[in-house]
Amino acid sequence: MRYPEKEKEILNIFVCLEVGAGASGAFVPDCPGCWVFARTKERALRKVKIATLEWFDWLKRHQESVINLGSKVNIEVAEMLKVNYNPAKAGKPEPLFWSEIRPVTKEEIKRTIRLLDYSRKDLLDLVSGLTEKQLRFKPPGEPRTIRNCLKHIAYVEPWYITRLNIELPEDHPRDVFELLNHTRELVVEALHNFPKEKMKGVFQPDKYKSPVCDLWTARKVLRRLVDHERLHTKYIQKLLKSFSAGDL
DSSP states (O other), rough: OOOOOOTTOOOOEEEEEEESSEEEEEEEEESSOOOOESSSHHHHHHHHHHHHHHHHHHHHTTTTTOOOOOOOEEEEEEEEEEOOOTTTSSTTOOOOOGGGOOOHHHHHHHHHHHHHHHHHHHHHHHHOOHHHHTOOOTTTTTTHHHHHHHHHHHHHHHHHTTTTTTOOOOOOOHHHHHHHHHHHHHHHHHHHHHOOSSSOOOOOSSSOOOOOOOOOOHHHHHHHHHHHHHHHHHEEEEEEEOHHHHOO
């Protein structure tokens, strides 16, 4: 991604598209946590442009110095995969894009830790102080309660690290908020001590193998760590809006 040097220069954003049965997904490799779904690829590209602008606003809200984009963003498709499943469905395969094969740097790992701090603050600001009724809330047609979503966030984070065949402890506390804190500490420690030999190359996990798509790189793991929490934070926001609407 190249940042504009002049006020009128357009920022070019390169996007990866996953086009499947009934939906499309789009993410921006240079903006971890910027990931959208839509029914069509055209709609996904429109949404990802908005999401990119929101991503820079997100950094700004967390006190990062960012450029003032306005609406000067040009979306370009760098990669597109056509798949035979629904990319928007929970539990879908997680394909490996060519852009995620590049080795990562120590600075990119540090940036991931920083972005994870931002996403965790957003999540805790949202769920701290919720009642048990709210934590158990699940509208008809939705896959998870808020409590189950928090557990899912907590358990999946270390799972991503293990995709690179890095061993992590598997004994976790039962309380959901202690669990969130515990697994985040495991992940951050693993990132701080990230093995040099895992910073490049493609890996197939030895444990918890997927029968569909099981190719991982450090870059893919770093992106998915941020994507996942931000995605499920938005889901919880949606549930809380439904809960408030039901109480009116």
